[in-house]
Amino acid sequence: AATVVAQTAYDAIVSADGAGNIISWNRGAEALFGYSQSEALGKPVTLLMPERYAEAHQRGFDRFRATGESRLAGKIVELHGRRKDGTEFPIALSLSYWKTDAGSFHTSIIRDITAAKQAEDTLRKSEERFRLLVDGVKDYAIYMREAQGRVTSWNTGAERIKGYKAEEIL
Secondary structure, rough: OHHHHHHHHOOOEEEEEEOOOOEEEOOHHHHHOOOOOOHHHHOEHHOOOOOOOOOOHHHHHHHHHHHHOOOOOOOEEEEEEOOOOOOEEEEEEHHHHHEOOOOEEEEEEEEHHHHHHHHHHHHHHHHHHHHHHEEEEEOOOOOEEEOOEEEEEEEEEHHHOOOOOOHHHH
C-alpha cells in the first residue's frame, strides 16, 4: 500500500541508498524532473541538483555517514532542483533517514514551489509600489495602525504635518 501511495503522490518522492544512488522514483518525480524511472534509478541524487550544491551535499552526506548527524532531516528546506533539460526551479525538500540491516537510506519529498515564489515576488513588488506611492505623498498624513493602536506605517506627509519622524512613531 505504501508503494501505491508513493507512486501516485503529486510530489516527487525519491529514495537513495547509503552511496547516494537513487533506488526509488515515483511518477511525481518523473513529472517534476523529466527523467523516466529507468533513467533515474541507479544514478546519484546529485543528478537532481544544480552543480553549485554538489560540494555542500557531499559534505553533508559525508558528515551523516561519519556521525549520523543531518542538518536537513526533519526540516523543510527551500533549495533549487535541476530538471533533465538543465533548467533550475525552486523546491521545498523534506528529508528523512533510516537504517536497516541492508544499510542506511534516505527519502526526499520534493515539491515545486515556483508558483509560491512568483506570488511572493508579485506581492513584494506590489508592496514596494504601494510604499513608494504613500511615501511620495507630502500634503496628507497617511499612516496605518494595528487593531491594538500601534502605528505600523508613517509617511513623509505625516512627518511634515504631525512633526514626528517615522522612527519616533513606529
